[in-house]
Amino acid sequence: MLITPKYTPQLGLFHSLGDQLDEKHPLYLLANTINWSVFEDAFKKHYSEKMGKPAKPIRLMVSLLILKYVRNISDENLVEQWSENIYFQYFSGEQNFCADIPCVPTELVAFR
Template identity: 50%
Template structure:
């Protein structure tokens, strides 16, 4: 999924900030997690010259946190992420997304 960089594309996107309750536990947690620490630790594992473009580290760490917190499968996390603005906000999205953030493992088999 390609991020929309042009202003016309952003005109019709729904910002997440006004949609989410600032008192929700995932919103509060997202504000106190030291996301840059994960980028420091995992950044060296990403290679810009190899394979597909990398997904943001915050997205991948956030998805793993949600998966284990809610005891869900990879497929359930990907499906639920599309429907849950709190999960999207927690994973660093600024605008509500209508497409899955990653491909499901089983989809590729």
């Protein structure tokens, strides 16, 4: 089932995740260069809004696959590093730091 991303006007008590990062970091720049709506539009037709379990956000899954190939790491290492790396999380569209893994590694296999 396709879910729509939540809009949260107050991202944190003092700063959003993006405010804490170096704006010259390659992943920060790339996150703001990619037109993520192209992926949303292309993939949303494969999801139902009424049936099934709610899916992970499309941007998250696409960004995880991009990071996997750019960093040349396994699915298992990727989800572990994502939970520790604020640049990975910002690239994936997170607004606040999240210490949990974004998905189980097998979900990346299914998304591919």
